Amino acid sequence: MTLSGxxxxxxxxxxxxxxxxxxxxxxxxxxxxxxRRLPWRPPAGERTDPYRVWLSEIMLQQTGVKTVGPYFEKFxxxxxxxxxxxxxxxxxxLRMWAGLGYYSRARNLHACAVAVARExxxxxxxxxxxxxxxxxxxxxxxxxxxxxxxxxxxxPVDGNIERVVSRLFAxxxxxxxxxxxxxxxxxxxxxxxxxxxEKSRAGDSxxxxxxxxxxxxxPKKPACSLCPLNEDCMARAxxxxxxxxxxxxxxxxxxxxxxAFVVTRGDELLVRTRPEKGLLGxxxxxxxxxxxxxxxxxxxxxxxxxxxxxxxxHRKAGVVTHVFTHFPLELAIYTSSVPAxxxxxxxxxxxxxxxxxxxxxxxVMRKVVAHGLGE
Ligand code: SF4
Numbered sequence: 001m002t003l004s005g006x007x008x009x010x011x012x013x014x015x016x017x018x019x020x021x022x023x024x025x026x027x028x029x030x031x032x033x034x035x036r037r038l039p040w041r042p043p044a045g046e047r048t049d050p051y052r053v054w055l056s057e058i059m060l061q062q063t064g065v066k067t068v069g070p071y072f073e074k075f076x077x078x079x080x081x082x083x084x085x086x087x088x089x090x091x092x093x094l095r096m097w098a099g100l101g102y103y104s105r106a107r108n109l110h111a112c113a114v115a116v117a118r119e120x121x122x123x124x125x126x127x128x129x130x131x132x133x134x135x136x137x138x139x140x141x142x143x144x145x146x147x148x149x150x151x152x153x154x155x156p157v158d159g160n161i162e163r164v165v166s167r168l169f170a171x172x173x174x175x176x177x178x179x180x181x182x183x184x185x186x187x188x189x190x191x192x193x194x195x196x197x198e199k200s201r202a203g204d205s206x207x208x209x210x211x212x213x214x215x216x217x218x219p220k221k222p223a224c225s226l227c228p229l230n231e232d233c234m235a236r237a238x239x240x241x242x243x244x245x246x247x248x249x250x251x252x253x254x255x256x257x258x259x260a261f262v263v264t265r266g267d268e269l270l271v272r273t274r275p276e277k278g279l280l281g282x283x284x285x286x287x288x289x290x291x292x293x294x295x296x297x298x299x300x301x302x303x304x305x306x307x308x309x310x311x312x313x314h315r316k317a318g319v320v321t322h323v324f325t326h327f328p329l330e331l332a333i334y335t336s337s338v339p340a341x342x343x344x345x346x347x348x349x350x351x352x353x354x355x356x357x358x359x360x361x362x363x364v365m366r367k368v369v370a371h372g373l374g375e
């Protein structure tokens with residue numbers, strides 16, 4: 001662990017001695033005045049609904065607040081509580097989720113709702129341990145729900161909090177190795193617990209740091225003059241704010257290539273469902289080749305679906321690109337059409353183009369269809 005002198009001092013502060021400044025109190029006072037209004041957040045002082053906290057935290061994994069807002073409202077209107085969501089079909093949940101990406105989250109969301117309804121009588125467990133035993137809830141999400149919904153004294157550390165803490169304490173160690181030390185330093189920012197009570201304003205402390213990272217301690221040009229912790233920030237004192245958090249160079253996966261086939265029958269499009277397991281499991285797609293590194297166009301085109309009476313394939317200009325977590329993808333798009341009443345090959349089906357918005361089409365397939373059906 002490589003920490004600057006002051007950060008080392010702070011680490012020992014968290015180990016027992018008295019804190020030199022009252023950062024937790026400054027943070028909470030700032031939060032009381034400047035908290036963000038978010039669809040899943042109740043007004044100050046009102047009870048937090050664990051269902052809303054859980055739903056928002058699952059949606060916010062790998063997705064920004066702006067994108068999540070409308071999805072959250074849509075889900076809540078349709079399934080106002082965990083019992084309603086548990087009673088929904090997985091297909092409906094996947095359909096509503098389409099566009100949010102990382103679809104295993106939607107499957108786990110449904111599985112988790114079923115587990116809470118069946119095994120916990122519809123009430124979320126109120127400890128990190130209990131929450132972690134549920135599908136789709138890892139250490140960060142368990143800590144976030146425990147703190148925000150139940151005021152358990154724990155600090156969930158997301159990207160915003162990592163940034164604020166690494167600047168505040170000038171943590172020199174790069175991510176991801178720095179995670180444990182950042183976690184420890186972040187926990188020193190929790191407000192004091194009430195005597196004899198494990199609970200505190202932990203949820204507000206965590207949300208204060210999240211808000212600070214989102215609105216003031218931003219990746220570029222942090223607004224340090226507005227920051228409640230600016231007098232005690234090491235990176236600010238050094239003028240090195242934007243260099244934190246330190247990061248190791250990212251490795252991106254090898255480019256994979258493939259082809260996607262956009263076949264129309266009048267106003268209908270040929271689609272299939274991806275296998276349940278694996279990337280984009282259970283989602284809808286147009287037929288396509290395998291996605292492989294170094295695959296050439298000829299090899300990809302050979303994997304086109306076979307249909308009676310199909311017109312020659314037309315290769316659309318350009319390619320559709322998409323970046324998954326572990327690899328970038330480049331797809332050549334081929335279009336064709338078949339006569340009315342042509343049967344779909346086994347495992348495929350025709351769907352009216354007009355109903356595509358209601359299909360569980362992942363983002364990459366939305367791009368493919370838009371390119372294939374566009375002029
Ligand atoms: S003073 Fe600036 S760099 Fe330091 S925590 Fe506040 S906003 Fe971030």
